[in-house]
Amino acid sequence: MARTPTDIRSRRREQTRSEIIAAAWWLAERDGIAGLSLRDLAVEVGMRAPSLYTYVENKAAIYDEMFAAGYHELAEVLHEVELDVGDPISALEGRIAAFIDFCQASVPRYQLMFTRAVPEWRPSDAAYAVSVKTYERMTHDLGRLGIDAPEAVDLVTAVTAGLAAQQLANDPDGDRWRRLGRDAAEMILAQTRRM
Amino acid sequence: MARTPTDIRSRRREQTRSEIIAAAWWLAERDGIAGLSLRDLAVEVGMRAPSLYTYVENKAAIYDEMFAAGYHELAEVLHEVELDVGDPISALEGRIAAFIDFCQASVPRYQLMFTRAVPEWRPSDAAYAVSVKTYERMTHDLGRLGIDAPEAVDLVTAVTAGLAAQQLANDPDGDRWRRLGRDAAEMILAQTRRM
DNA sequence: GTCTATATCCAGATAGAC
């Protein structure tokens, strides 16, 4: 692992790139995900807008990176939740709660990942692939809880997405819908047995 | 009811205003709800942008009118669904299906009413009041189906919103989630009895 | 009522000097 000058330079580049993405998250928090501006972003990291183009291809590439990072984080969060197959209700409840927590932790991240809040942007194929991978992990875990039928999985995603959406839209800092996670888990599993 | 010249003039004004709103829906369908442009809108009704200001206060007022109209339409749609108290499962299923149909019928309308797809706009108090009225009617109907507890109502809104969101995001022209409406109704009512 | 012209502001992206 020789430290050639090229290595060092590319490490610096990577680090600056990370700073840019971090600043983008901060600005998205301040101005909304759709309000992200390259001018502001540049200033935030001590540059002018044109200099950003040394580090990122264009604005869409920034959104792509944020989107993929979001799904990596989600996969990690869900991975950390205990998955006790002997108590599927609690297991499902825990995952629903973790998902809602994840959404509440960053509204712009939620908007970027799950809504079409950025009018002219859609994830690239590469970024989209990351999201698919995360969904595959999720369905795998649901299978271990006895939720196998595609319809049952769709029901889980719908209920979870709905709880999160209502929570963020109507009670962003509270837990009015998050509290219903246990009921939701109970009823989904009961219905799964009937399907 | 005398037909004074003022009456006629204000009728014409109202009609032009309606034409503008209708054109706005059409353009929203074409360019997305957030992509609505006053220039294009004016051309669509045979004017230039400045002339619109004779009919509407500003762009936000157009969104307000569309938003309120959306909730009026939703109230109407739900009102037309049969509400057979003797068969609450079918009654709830019907309302869920009607809601999803309503959302699928116009994506921009859905985005305007239920998502924050228009970055710099929020409904005025007057427009918001219309939505509240519609929700009150909905909860009243749910009460007649035996869904009384606030938590149960929240569960219904979450599940319904979730089904619609997944349907529009992942299968906009199909019925992959709409199909689950009966299961959803069943499980909600079963859970309601347990709550 | 409708227009042209314009004010004001913003955006993403590129050319080319240093």
Added chain:
DNA sequence: GTCTATCTGGATATAGAC
């Protein structure tokens, strides 16, 4: 690598002539 200057294109809204 970073900058200034600029291109290109958009937006909402207003002033004031007709």
